[in-house]
Amino acid sequence: xxxxxxxxxxxxxxxxxxxxxxxxxxxxxxxxxxxxxxxxxxxxxxxxxxxxxxxxxxxxxxxxxxxxxxxxxxxxxxxxxxxxxxxxxxxxxxxxxxxxxxxxxxxxxxxxxxxxxxxxxxxxxxxxxxxxxxxxxxxxxxxxxxxxxxxxxxxxxxxxxxxxxxxxxxxxxxxxxxxxxxxxxxxxxxxxxxxxxxxxxxxxxxxxxxxxxxxxxxxxxxxxxxxxxxxxxxxxxxxxxxxxxxxxxxxxxxxxxxxxxxxxxxxxxxxxxxxxxxxxxxxxxxxxxxxxxxxxxxxxxxxxxxxxxxxxxxxxxxxxxxxxxxxxxxxxxxxxxxxxxxxxxxxxxxxxxxxxxxxxxxxxxxxxxxxxxxxxxxxxxxxxxxxxxxxxxxxxxxxxxxxxxxxxxxxxxxxxxxxxxxxxxxxxxxxxxxxxxxxxxxxxxxxxxxxxxxxxxxxxxxxxxxxxxxxxxxxxxxxxxxxxxxxxxxxxxxxxxxxxxxxxxxxxxxxxxxxxxxxxxxxxxxxxxxxxxxxx
Amino acid sequence: xxxxxxxxxxxxxxxxxxxxxxxxxxxxxxxxxxxxxxxxxxxxxxxxxxxxxxxxxxxxxxxxxxxxxxxxxxxxxxxxxxxxxxxxxxxxxxxxxxxxxxxxxxxxxxxxxxxxxxxxxxxxxxxxxxxxxxxxxxxxxxxxxxxxxxxxxxxxxxxxxxxxxxxxxxxxxxxxxxxxxxxxxxxxxxxxxxxxxxxxxxxxxxxxxxxxxxxxxxxxxxxxxxxxxxxxxxxxxxxxxxxxxxxxxxxxxxxxxxxxxxxxxxxxxxxxxxxxxxxxxxxxxxxxxxxxxxxxxxxxx
Numbered sequence: 001x002x003x004x005x006x007x008x009x010x011x012x013x014x015x016x017x018x019x020x021x022x023x024x025x026x027x028x029x030x031x032x033x034x035x036x037x038x039x040x041x042x043x044x045x046x047x048x049x050x051x052x053x054x055x056x057x058x059x060x061x062x063x064x065x066x067x068x069x070x071x072x073x074x075x076x077x078x079x080x081x082x083x084x085x086x087x088x089x090x091x092x093x094x095x096x097x098x099x100x101x102x103x104x105x106x107x108x109x110x111x112x113x114x115x116x117x118x119x120x121x122x123x124x125x126x127x128x129x130x131x132x133x134x135x136x137x138x139x140x141x142x143x144x145x146x147x148x149x150x151x152x153x154x155x156x157x158x159x160x161x162x163x164x165x166x167x168x169x170x171x172x173x174x175x176x177x178x179x180x181x182x183x184x185x186x187x188x189x190x191x192x193x194x195x196x197x198x199x200x201x202x203x204x205x206x207x208x209x210x211x212x213x214x215x216x217x218x219x220x221x222x223x224x225x226x227x228x229x230x231x232x233x234x235x236x237x238x239x240x241x242x243x244x245x246x247x248x249x250x251x252x253x254x255x256x257x258x259x260x261x262x263x264x265x266x267x268x269x270x271x272x273x274x275x276x277x278x279x280x281x282x283x284x285x286x287x288x289x290x291x292x293x294x295x296x297x298x299x300x301x302x303x304x305x306x307x308x309x310x311x312x313x314x315x316x317x318x319x320x321x322x323x324x325x326x327x328x329x330x331x332x333x334x335x336x337x338x339x340x341x342x343x344x345x346x347x348x349x350x351x352x353x354x355x356x357x358x359x360x361x362x363x364x365x366x367x368x369x370x371x372x373x374x375x376x377x378x379x380x381x382x383x384x385x386x387x388x389x390x391x392x393x394x395x396x397x398x399x400x401x402x403x404x405x406x407x408x409x410x411x412x413x414x415x416x417x418x419x420x421x422x423x424x425x426x427x428x429x430x431x432x433x434x435x436x437x438x439x440x441x442x443x444x445x446x447x448x449x450x451x452x453x454x455x456x457x458x459x460x461x462x463x464x465x466x467x468x469x470x471x472x473x474x475x476x477x478x479x480x481x482x483x484x485x486x487x488x489x490x491x492x493x494x495x496x497x498x499x500x501x502x503x504x505x506x507x508x509x510x511x512x513x514x515x516x517x518x519x520x521x522x523x524x525x526x527x528x529x530x531x532x533x534x535x536x
Numbered sequence: 537x538x539x540x541x542x543x544x545x546x547x548x549x550x551x552x553x554x555x556x557x558x559x560x561x562x563x564x565x566x567x568x569x570x571x572x573x574x575x576x577x578x579x580x581x582x583x584x585x586x587x588x589x590x591x592x593x594x595x596x597x598x599x600x601x602x603x604x605x606x607x608x609x610x611x612x613x614x615x616x617x618x619x620x621x622x623x624x625x626x627x628x629x630x631x632x633x634x635x636x637x638x639x640x641x642x643x644x645x646x647x648x649x650x651x652x653x654x655x656x657x658x659x660x661x662x663x664x665x666x667x668x669x670x671x672x673x674x675x676x677x678x679x680x681x682x683x684x685x686x687x688x689x690x691x692x693x694x695x696x697x698x699x700x701x702x703x704x705x706x707x708x709x710x711x712x713x714x715x716x717x718x719x720x721x722x723x724x725x726x727x728x729x730x731x732x733x734x735x736x737x738x739x740x741x742x743x744x745x746x747x748x749x750x751x752x753x754x755x756x757x758x759x760x761x762x763x764x765x766x767x768x769x770x771x772x773x774x775x776x777x778x779x780x781x782x783x784x785x786x787x788x789x790x791x792x793x794x795x796x797x798x799x800x801x802x803x804x805x806x807x808x809x810x811x812x813x814x815x816x817x818x819x820x821x822x823x824x825x826x827x828x829x830x831x832x833x834x835x836x837x
Binding site for chain 2: 035036037038104105106107108109111115116118130131133134137138258259261262263264267269271272273300301302310312313314316327351363365366368420421424425426428430431432433434435438
């Protein structure tokens with residue numbers, strides 16, 4: 001508390017009554033040069049529970065506002081309590097100011113003595129559940145707001161469910177508008193009990209309940225004198241002590257390759273950000289898909305090479321042998337390999353206004369890979385009101401669904417609970433490019449299904465003969481060929497043809513049997529294309 | 537063991553990640569270079585992202601012909617010293633029509649020389665993605681902008697149809713007629729930009745540092761008269777004042793602040809304890825409430 005008070009210039013409120021909101025504060029203390037990290041804080045809860053006001057109050061109390069912003073606020077219309085309308089600071093889009101609601105997530109940044117706080121404000125209306133889910137995917141901790149007078153609502157429960165889905169395990173329930181609920185402890189304890197039940201259900205490992213008044217500032221940065229019965233942490237104080245965002249340094253090494261960097265005749269490096277674990281010179285790495293192994297020769301960054309690098313660093317790895325990996329590959333340590341899957345089970349939040357359609361072509365983006373989807377079976381919906389699972393085969397905007405997804409080729413995917421980076425994905429509409437759903441992997445299956453075995457096999461040699469006949473034999477052309485392979489797979493799928501991309505592109509000499517197979521496939525491929533173009 | 541990452545390390549890594557994602561996913565990207573401090577950081581991060589290779593895209597400067605002379609000199613020197621591929625585009629139709637910031641309202645001038653100029657250049661070269669240095673902390677409608685921000689045909693921005701961005705996943709698959717704007721500095725603040733310039737010892741345009749400059753006070757703002765194209769109005773005089781700029785643009789539309797901060801340390805101290813938000817210095821933004829949001833919908837960067 002002491003350090004916080006110093007930085008924020010927080011003083012206990014002087015007199016008891018009459019209660020006057022403190023508006024004039026000392027100017028912000030200059031923040032330090034370097035901050036030890038950042039904490040991403042999501043604010044959510046039902047509409048009208050006062051989220052925007054709470055954030056405005058946080059910024060105001062933390063001295064994070066500039067004078068012109070303060071003046072604008074002072075000049076603006078006052079709330080019923082006679083305080084400035086803090087929500088004006090946050091509701092940025094004209095449509096929002098007109099409707100008085102928050103339709104999109106907004107980002108706010110401010111510094112405390114030790115760290116950067118990033119506030120992600122998410123919308124409360126039911127039709128914007130998808131925005132809330134988007135915000136949650138970036139959060140280290142969530143502040144869930146409820147109105148003390150109404151308590152936990154359906155929308156509160158929904159938001160708790162989404163936090164659970166997105167793996168946000170640290171949640172603060174801020175019971176707001178305590179000033180309008182007679183500062184009642186009994187009321188607060190009832191709400192707290194209800195929240196703790198939710199917390200257990202959704203696996204929140206760190207659940208704290210705090211009674212506040214965002215409008216008056218009670219228990220935000222200064223202790224409330226009206227609620228002396230509350231001895232727990234203040235909101236800002238609590239945010240201050242949560243461990244800063246740190247990717248798990250002790251986890252398994254995962255390095256999703258973003259691109260190949262070539263310089264001059266000799267240099268070929270793999271660019272990426274270390275998702276988890278650590279890497280050093282001489283460490284052995286393996287490409288999970290091909291099994292190819294090599295050792296790290298150099299860890300390159302501009303300015304200087306590193307001997308060792310931890311999770312979170314963006315580097316270029318040069319290996320001692322040129323294994324054939326490119327964008328989409330995931331490098332790992334040989335004894336801690338990720339799972340390579342053909343299909344997976346997932347929980348999805350549907351983002352697009354366009355509902356799920358089994359006949360549309362979808363792509364799955366996970367880490368840096370983009371994988372054509374062979375099929376998606378929607379199995380059930382999560383009913384956010386009752387929190388029950390209901391069988392269903394459809395999926396539309398804001399739905400949370402359980403689905404089985406069959407991939408068009410092998411890909412790295414892991415349980416979200418184990419690896420965030422390789423366990424989360426976005427589904428993309430292959431034609432419009434829109435991000436239609438976000439999801440987390442709940443089961444990873446490496447076996448080939450009956451359907452995959454029966455599917456049309458799209459091989460490298462086949463593609464090279466026609467679709468890729470103009471391409472050279474260098475690495476860039478190889479990437480282009482893979483891109484075209486994905487597109488052909490999408491077209492075929494759109495025409496109702498089950499298709500699988502060959503596991504490993506055939507390399508070097510092609511034996512006679514393969515040639516024969518290719519000829520046969522070329523014939524059937526031509527036939528399929530005729531159907532495709534006939535259909536267009 | 538290596539040192540734990542500071543928040544600047546995290547921001548740097550995130551920006552590099554964004555650069556690489558965009559370079560891998562778009563076919564013909566370009567870096568929109570506007571010479572200011574944000575562009576300086578942007579360019580530095582682009583070089584880091586692809587090192588030891590050069591950034592795989594050119595730089596584009598949309599020149600309104602009203603930039604400070606110091607800015608143009610800095611631009612040309614940077615491109616030469618770093619051996620960068622620089623494209624300079626001027627809206628010739630706007631010049632022919634005589635559109636200038638003196639006789640035309642800021643909104644008209646900006647639309648023609650900046651917004652339309654940018655659209656011309658993007659279309660002319662067939663760029664499908666443009667990197668920009670915009671930050672979410674600059675302005676309310678920027679706070680809701682995505683990292684990959686899509687524009688429909690005609691480069692229009694529809695805030696209601698933004699693609700959700702979940703986790704670190706960036707989806708650069710374009711729909712028909714779409715182009716993208718990419719903002720690697722989305723999560724940086726003005727303070728971070730200066731802290732990073734100091735940490736990496738980057739060169740910036742000297743206008744950011746206080747010096748005696750010929751100023752004119754107009755409508756409560758201090759303008760630095762960079763050449764004689766702006767006639768004085770009745771009662772106005774040119775006064776030498778110790779001033780600097782927090783943000784740089786076209787000189788008749790960019791207000792200076794009185795300051796003693798003559799070097800980087802001074803500027804950082806001033807920024808860390810700043811009491812006025814930086815866009816206050818940009819005269820085009822206060823035309824009316826929601827001005828920036830409307831400009832963006834029309835294709836302003």
